[in-house]
Amino acid sequence: MQQEVVLALLAKEPSHGYQLRARLRQALGPLGDAMNDGQIYVTLTRLEKAGQVSSERAAGMPDRPDRKMYALTAHGQQRVASWLAEVSWPKPDLAEFHLKLLAAAAARLADPVAIIDAQRRELLRRLRDAQRAAMAEPDGSEAALLLEGVVLRLQADLRWLEACERSWSGRKART
Amino acid sequence: MTAGTQSMVRARGLRKEYGSQATLVRAVDGVDLDVAPGETLAVMGPSGCGKSTLLHLLGGLDRASAGELWLAGRRIDTMSERGMAALRRDAVGFVFQAFHLMDELTAAENVELPVLLAGRSPRVARRRAGELLERVGLADRARHLPSQLSGGQRQRVAIARALANRPMVVLADEPTGNLDSEATLDVLRLFESLHEAGQTLVIVTHDSRIAATADRLISMRDGAFIDETRLTGGTSGRLGALLDLDG
Numbered sequence: 001m002q003q004e005v006v007l008a009l010l011a012k013e014p015s016h017g018y019q020l021r022a023r024l025r026q027a028l029g030p031l032g033d034a035m036n037d038g039q040i041y042v043t044l045t046r047l048e049k050a051g052q053v054s055s056e057r058a059a060g061m062p063d064r065p066d067r068k069m070y071a072l073t074a075h076g077q078q079r080v081a082s083w084l085a086e087v088s089w090p091k092p093d094l095a096e097f098h099l100k101l102l103a104a105a106a107a108r109l110a111d112p113v114a115i116i117d118a119q120r121r122e123l124l125r126r127l128r129d130a131q132r133a134a135m136a137e138p139d140g141s142e143a144a145l146l147l148e149g150v151v152l153r154l155q156a157d158l159r160w161l162e163a164c165e166r167s168w169s170g171r172k173a174r175t
Numbered sequence: 176m177t178a179g180t181q182s183m184v185r186a187r188g189l190r191k192e193y194g195s196q197a198t199l200v201r202a203v204d205g206v207d208l209d210v211a212p213g214e215t216l217a218v219m220g221p222s223g224c225g226k227s228t229l230l231h232l233l234g235g236l237d238r239a240s241a242g243e244l245w246l247a248g249r250r251i252d253t254m255s256e257r258g259m260a261a262l263r264r265d266a267v268g269f270v271f272q273a274f275h276l277m278d279e280l281t282a283a284e285n286v287e288l289p290v291l292l293a294g295r296s297p298r299v300a301r302r303r304a305g306e307l308l309e310r311v312g313l314a315d316r317a318r319h320l321p322s323q324l325s326g327g328q329r330q331r332v333a334i335a336r337a338l339a340n341r342p343m344v345v346l347a348d349e350p351t352g353n354l355d356s357e358a359t360l361d362v363l364r365l366f367e368s369l370h371e372a373g374q375t376l377v378i379v380t381h382d383s384r385i386a387a388t389a390d391r392l393i394s395m396r397d398g399a400f401i402d403e404t405r406l407t408g409g410t411s412g413r414l415g416a417l418l419d420l421d422g
Contacts, residue, residue: 128387130417135360150417
């Protein structure tokens with residue numbers, strides 16, 4: 001789990017690890033199913049070592065991460081503030097696929113159109129999964145908005161694959 | 176499609192041409208198609224690829240230039256105009272991008288109309304419209320005019336109307352083309368429930384969201400089928416795989 005996310009979840013009030021986990025589950029819905037329950041404690045421990053999080057053990061409780069109450073330190077607060085101001089964004093990694101098609105065609109290793117079709121099927125399967133999950137979300141679910149983002153991105157990628165297919169079928173027809 | 180099962184829709188060598196000689200356009204160019212009962216089939220392709228023309232041929236809205244066509248085992252390309260009209264009314268349900276509802280009729284009246292045209296009594300028509308509006312989640316909008324409904328609601332009324340005479344097949348032409356993302360989701364949910372109820376559905380679209388939820392997807396280009404994908408089974412499983420959560 002990304003450190004900034006965990007820090008930001010602590011910004012409202014000090015929490016137990018399991019409370020953060022529940023908050024994440026609610027926000028991610030079915031998309032959070034790959035999340036490992038231990039991950040959040042690993043991240044919290046790292047953040048504590050870095051001095052961005054402090055922890056307090058409840059009286060009479062054993063010294064275990066899942067019994068501790070975590071809070072932001074001043075340093076942690078700063079990091080949250082600068083994270084919120086950041087405008088970084090995941091960059092689409094299309095070059096690899098583009099180069100794969102070029103290389104396959106140049107070396108006559110494989111038919112680029114067949115590669116595009118296989119890729120399209122894989123994205124359609126992902127779109128199907130995301131779309132079905134979106135259809136199953138109740139009204140007002142937080143995860144529905146995230147699923148919409150996943151769906152829109154997959155649609156954009158599929159449109160690019162259509163453009164690839166048009167271009168490569170055209171090249172094939174000319175040769 | 177296994178041998179011995181009868182296709183709900185079957186086409187062989189289906190062709191539709193416009194113009195002549197120098198200006199000849201083959202909108203549909205030798206299409207073979209089998210749609211199994213209860214199947215949801217999506218036909219995708221760029222605008223002008225012939226997918227809407229194909230849908231019009233399948234539903235008897237237009238006549239093919241050549242080829243053979245069956246609906247539930249009945250040959251329909253050789254039918255008389257009168258037979259075709261009855262077929263369009265009783266055996267096929269149409270859903271269009273622009274809804275095509277009657278503006279001066281309420282939602283309920285729009286759904287009742289095809290039932291009345293099929294010769295049923297007003298009482299039967301009213302009951303049927305009530306059931307269908309309930310099914311599409313618009314029972315409380317029955318007395319509204321189309322102009323008082325959102326785009327998504329209008330399309331759901333149009334789907335209820337398409338189901339009015341319990342058609343053998345529902346044909347939809349870009350049903351989500353005019354809808355925002357939330358209304359699209361409602362229409363997809365509705366198609367899903369029709370699918371579960373065993374309704375045969377053929378949808379032409381360039382919306383990949385619809386295509387991804389169909390049983391089978393056919394890609395069309397220049398009037399012909401160029402690719403076919405069966406999307407059932409083999410999904411990636413865990414939804415978390417759609418995101419990259421590790422950082």
